[in-house]
Amino acid sequence: MAAIEVENLSKVFRISKKDPGLGGAVKALFGPRYEDKAAVNGISFAVNAGEMVGYIGVNGAGKSTTIKMLTGILLPTSGQARVLGRDPHRQRVANAREVGVVFGQRSQLWWDLALIESLDLVGKIYEVEPARYRQLLHQFSEMLELGELLRVPIRNMSLGQKMRAELAATLIHEPKVVYLDEPTIGLDLIVKERIREFIKQQNRERQTTVILTTHDLGDIEELCRRVIIIDAGKLIYDGPISTIKERFGKYREITFETGGRSGAVDLPPGAEPVGADSAARKLTLRFDRTVTTASRVAASVMDQIEVLDFSLAEPDLSSIIKQIYSGALREQIAEEMPA
Amino acid sequence: MIRYLSLYREFLIQRFKILMEYRVNFIIGSTSTIFVQAAGLLTIWVVMRQIPSLNGWSFDEVLMIYGLVTLAKSINHMFADNLWTIGWYYVRSGGFDRFLVRPIDPLFHLLADRFCHDGIGNFLVGAALVVKSSVSLGLVWTPLKVLYLVSAVLSGGAIFMALNLITATSAFWLMESIPVTQVIFNTHEFAKYPLSIYHKGISLILTWLIPYGFASFYPASYLLGRDVGAMAWLGPVVAAMLLAISYRVWLVGLRHYSGTGS
Numbered sequence: 001m002a003a004i005e006v007e008n009l010s011k012v013f014r015i016s017k018k019d020p021g022l023g024g025a026v027k028a029l030f031g032p033r034y035e036d037k038a039a040v041n042g043i044s045f046a047v048n049a050g051e052m053v054g055y056i057g058v059n060g061a062g063k064s065t066t067i068k069m070l071t072g073i074l075l076p077t078s079g080q081a082r083v084l085g086r087d088p089h090r091q092r093v094a095n096a097r098e099v100g101v102v103f104g105q106r107s108q109l110w111w112d113l114a115l116i117e118s119l120d121l122v123g124k125i126y127e128v129e130p131a132r133y134r135q136l137l138h139q140f141s142e143m144l145e146l147g148e149l150l151r152v153p154i155r156n157m158s159l160g161q162k163m164r165a166e167l168a169a170t171l172i173h174e175p176k177v178v179y180l181d182e183p184t185i186g187l188d189l190i191v192k193e194r195i196r197e198f199i200k201q202q203n204r205e206r207q208t209t210v211i212l213t214t215h216d217l218g219d220i221e222e223l224c225r226r227v228i229i230i231d232a233g234k235l236i237y238d239g240p241i242s243t244i245k246e247r248f249g250k251y252r253e254i255t256f257e258t259g260g261r262s263g264a265v266d267l268p269p270g271a272e273p274v275g276a277d278s279a280a281r282k283l284t285l286r287f288d289r290t291v292t293t294a295s296r297v298a299a300s301v302m303d304q305i306e307v308l309d310f311s312l313a314e315p316d317l318s319s320i321i322k323q324i325y326s327g328a329l330r331e332q333i334a335e336e337m338p339a
Numbered sequence: 340m341i342r343y344l345s346l347y348r349e350f351l352i353q354r355f356k357i358l359m360e361y362r363v364n365f366i367i368g369s370t371s372t373i374f375v376q377a378a379g380l381l382t383i384w385v386v387m388r389q390i391p392s393l394n395g396w397s398f399d400e401v402l403m404i405y406g407l408v409t410l411a412k413s414i415n416h417m418f419a420d421n422l423w424t425i426g427w428y429y430v431r432s433g434g435f436d437r438f439l440v441r442p443i444d445p446l447f448h449l450l451a452d453r454f455c456h457d458g459i460g461n462f463l464v465g466a467a468l469v470v471k472s473s474v475s476l477g478l479v480w481t482p483l484k485v486l487y488l489v490s491a492v493l494s495g496g497a498i499f500m501a502l503n504l505i506t507a508t509s510a511f512w513l514m515e516s517i518p519v520t521q522v523i524f525n526t527h528e529f530a531k532y533p534l535s536i537y538h539k540g541i542s543l544i545l546t547w548l549i550p551y552g553f554a555s556f557y558p559a560s561y562l563l564g565r566d567v568g569a570m571a572w573l574g575p576v577v578a579a580m581l582l583a584i585s586y587r588v589w590l591v592g593l594r595h596y597s598g599t600g601s
Contacts, residue, residue, distance in 0.1 A: 013599065068600060073439045075597040089597060096442040108437045112357040124349050125441055127342075 003177055003209040004047040004070065008079035010233075011040040011065050039065040041233035042079065049176070050207035052199075054220035054227040054241070062233040063213045067179045070211070071101050083177055097126065100175035102166050104182035109154045115165050116150040119172060126173035133172065140168040143198050160191035167195060171202060177209045178202075184216055196222045229324065236324060251323070253313045254297055255284045259306030268292065268300035343447055350451040358456055365456055372416075372460035376409065379531075380468075394536040399475040400563055405531045406468030408555035411495025412527065413465055415503060416458030418496075421449050422503040423520060426510035435596070446504075446589060476563070484562060491562075494578035495554025499527070501578070501585035502549060508585075508592035511599075523549060530555040546570070553577045 017035050018028040040062040047053050057063050068074040069081050072088035072095050081088055088095040101108075109118040123133045141147055144164040154162060163183060170178065180199070184192045200223060202208045212223060220227060220241060227244060229237035237244070253274060258281045265283065267273065270292035274284040287297050294312055301307060358365045383405065387398040421428075429435040429449070438445035469488070473480070506523050510516035526544075530551035534542040545552040553574040561571035 065600075068436070071436075071440050073436050073597065074600055075594075092439065093442045096440055099440070101440045103433075103436070106433060106437075108440075110353070110357075112360070113353055117353050117356065121349055121353055124346060125443055 001049050002046040003049040003051070003084055004045075004211070005082045006046070006066075006070075006079070007044050007081075009040055009043045009066070009069060009076050009081055010038060010078045011062075011069060011074060012036050012038050012077040038077075038233045040069070040076075040230075043230065043233075043235045044079075045228055045235065045238055047209060047211065049209055050203065051226065052203055052210040052212065052224045054224040055211050055213045055230070056215075056220065056227055057230040061230045063230065064181060066230070067101070067181055067211070067213065071099060071179060072096070097173070098176045100170040100173070100178045102163075102170050102178075102180045102183050104163070104180075104185045107154060107162060107166060109162075109165060109169055111155045112153055114151050114153050115146065115157075115168075118154065118165070119150075119169055122169045123172055128173050136172055136174070137168075140171070143201065144168055144194065160187050163187060163191065163195060167198060171208075174206060175208065176206075177211075179211045179213075181213045182215065183212070184214060184219055192216070192218070199223060231324075250288055250290055251286050252289050252294060253284055253286050254294060255282060255311050255313070256298075256301055256305075256307050257282055257309040259308055265301060265304050268297045271297050343443075346443070347447075347451050351454055354454045368457045369459040372457055373464055376461065376464040380405070394533060396533045396536075399472045400559075401532060402468050403472040403476075403563055404533060404555045404559040406465050406472060407491060407495065407559050408527060408530050408551065409461055409465030409468060410492045411465075411499055411554040413458045413461035414492065414496025415499035416461050417455055418458075419450055419500045419503060420455035420458065421453045422500070422507040423517060425449065425507050426513070426515040426517060430510045430596070431514045439597075445593065446586075473562075478562065487558070488562065491554075491558035491574055494574040495551075495558070497578035497582055498550055498554050498574075499524075501581040502551075504585040505588045508588050511592040511596045527551045527554075550577050550581065 013036070014034045015037050016028060017033045018024045043062075043066065055063055055066070065074065069076050070083055070088055072092040075089045083095055084098055086095050088099075109115070110121070113121070119137065128136070141150065144167060146164060146168060149157065149161055149165065152161075154165060157165060167183070178199075183199075184195055187195070196219060199210060199212075203210055203223075210223070212219060214220060225240055225242075227237065227239070227241050228235060254271075267285070268287075271285045271287040274286045283301070285297060285301070287294075298307075298310060301310075383401060384398070387393065387401065391397065393401060425435070429438075435445075435449075438448040441448060472478075478484075502523055503520055506520040507516045509519045513519070526549050529537065529541060530545055534545055534552050534556040537545075542552070545556075553570075557567050557570045558574055560567040
C-alpha cells in the first residue's frame with residue numbers, strides 16, 4: 001500500500017524582482033515586477049508504507065518545499081499529494097496526528113523548558129495515552145540516551161543533544177509517516193550513528209514510513225535502499241541507491257600537489273583533467289576505476305612531473321548530483337529510468 | 340473546547356515554570372508596567388489639578404475610564420501578547436511552520452505559546468484605579484453592576500485582541516507587523532479620556548471604526564450613572580462581531596501563508 005502518493009506536484013512562487021541599489025528599491029516600490037519561479041515542478045512518485053526513501057538534491061532544489069506540501073504547510077500550485085490517503089492541506093489536522101516532522105535547522109521544542117516538560121506538552125498536544133506515553137518515553141530515553149538530558153532546558157543543549165531531543169519529540173505520538181529534513185546536519189559521527197540506529201529501529205518495529213532529506217551520503221547508505229533525486233524542482237532520478245553507486249561512484253578524483261609546472265602532462269589513459277591550477281600547483285584528474293587504477297594514474301603523472309603529495313577522493317553526493325544533472329550521465333539515466 | 344481549555348492549562352503551567360526560573364525577570368516584568376502606568380497617571384493628575392473638571396468630568400470619573408481601558412488592555416497583554424511578535428519571531432524565522440504540523444488550531448497554539456506576565460502589573464493598576472474611583476465617588480456595587488463590570492472588561496479585552504489580530508495578520512504579507520499594529524493600538528490612548536471631549540470625528544472613529552470606546556468610555560459612563568443610551572449595552576455585541584471579523588481576516592492570512600510560505 002502506498003503511504004505517500006505524489007502526482008504531478010508543482011509549487012510556483014512569485015518572487016518580486018528588484019534592480020540593485022537604492023534606485024532599484026524605489027522603482028520596485030512604485031512598480032513592483034514579479035517573476036514566477038517553480039520551486040517544485042511536476043514531480044510524481046509513490047512511497048510504500050514502511051519504506052525509507054532518501055530525498056536528495058542540491059540546496060534550493062525543492063526538497064523542503066516538497067516536504068512542506070506533504071505536511072500541509074504549503075498548498076500545491078498544481079498536482080496533488082496524498083499522505084495515508086488524505087489531502088495533507090485540506091485535512092491538515094487529521095494528517096498532523098499521524099505524521100511527524102524534524103526540520104534539522106530549527107527546533108520544535110520550547111527553548112526554556114526542560115526536555116521532559118517539552119515532551120509532556122507535546123504528548124498532551126497529540127493526546128498520547130498516558131500509559132503509552134510513559135512506555136515510549138522510557139524506550140526513547142534508553143535508545144537516545146536521554147536520561148540526564150530530561151531535566152536540561154533545550155537552550156543549554158549541544159547540537160547533538162538537541163537533535164536527539166527533537167527526534168524523541170517527533171516520534172512520541174508514533175507517527176506512521178516521518179519526514180526528516182537534514183536530521184544529522186552538523187553532528188559528530190557518534191551522534192549520527194546513534195540517530196541512524198534509532199530511525200532504523202523505529203522503522204523496523206513500527207513500519208514507519210520515512211522520507212529523509214540530507215546532504216550526507218552516509219545517512220542514505222545506512223538507511224535507504226531507494227533515493228529520489230531532484231534538481232531545480234524536477235525529479236531526475238528515482239531508483240535504487242545501488243545503481244547510483246555503480247554508475248557514478250565509478251569515478252574517482254585524484255589531486256596532485258606538484259613541485260613545479262603542472263600544465264603539460266600527458267594524461268594517463270582513462271583519466272581526464274577536472275581542474276589544473278598552476279598558481280596553487282595543483283592538478284586534479286578524474287578517472288574511471290573500471291578502466292584504470294589510482295596507482296596507474298599516479299605512477300604515470302609522477303613519471304612526468306615532480307609530485308609532493310597527492311590525495312584521492314570519492315565524489316561526494318553533491319558532486320554526483322552535479323554530474324547527473326550536468327548531462328554527462330543524463331542519457332544513461334534516461335535509459336535506466338522506467339518511462 | 341474542553342480539550343483546548345485543559346491544553347491551555349498545560350501551556351500555562353509550563354510557562355509559569357519558566358517564569359519562576361527567571362524570578363528576577365518575572366518580578367521586574369510584572370511590576371514594571373506599574374511604573375509606566377504611574378507616569379501616565381501623574382500626567383492626568385497634574386492636568387486635573389489645574390482644571391478640576393474636564394468637560395464636566397471630575398478626576399475620579401476620568402480614573403474610572405482610565406481604569407477600565409487598562410483592565411481591558413491587560414487581558415490582551417496577558418493572553419494575546421504573541422500577536423505582537425508573530426512577524427519577526429514566528430513568520431520570518433519559519434517557526435510558524437511548527438504550529439501547522441501539529442494537530443491543534445494554529446491561532447490557539449500561537450496564543451497559548453506565551454502567557455505574558457507583564458500584563459499582570461497592568462491588571463493590578465487597572466483594578467486599583469477602578470477601586471479608587473468607586474470609593475472616592477461612593478459608588479454602590481450591586482451584583483448586576485459587578486456582572487456588568489466583568490462583562491465590560493472581557494468585551495474590552497476581546498476588542499483589543501481582535502484589533503491586534505487583524506493588524507498582526509499583516510505579518511503574513513509583510514513579515515513584520517509591529518509598525519501596523521502599533522499605529523492602530525496607540526489610538527487606545529484617546530480612549531483613556533471621555534470621548535465627549537474630542538472632536539466628533541475622533542469619537543466616531545473610536546466608536547465604530549476602532550471601537551476602543553466600548554472598552555472604556557461607554558461602560559464607564561454607565562457605571563458612573565451617566566446616560567449614554569444603548570451604547571452602554573453594545574460592548575459585548577461589538578466585541579463578538581469584531582472577533583468574528585478578525586478571525587476571518589486571520590484565515591485569509593493563513594491561506595496566503597500556505598500559498599507563499601515564509
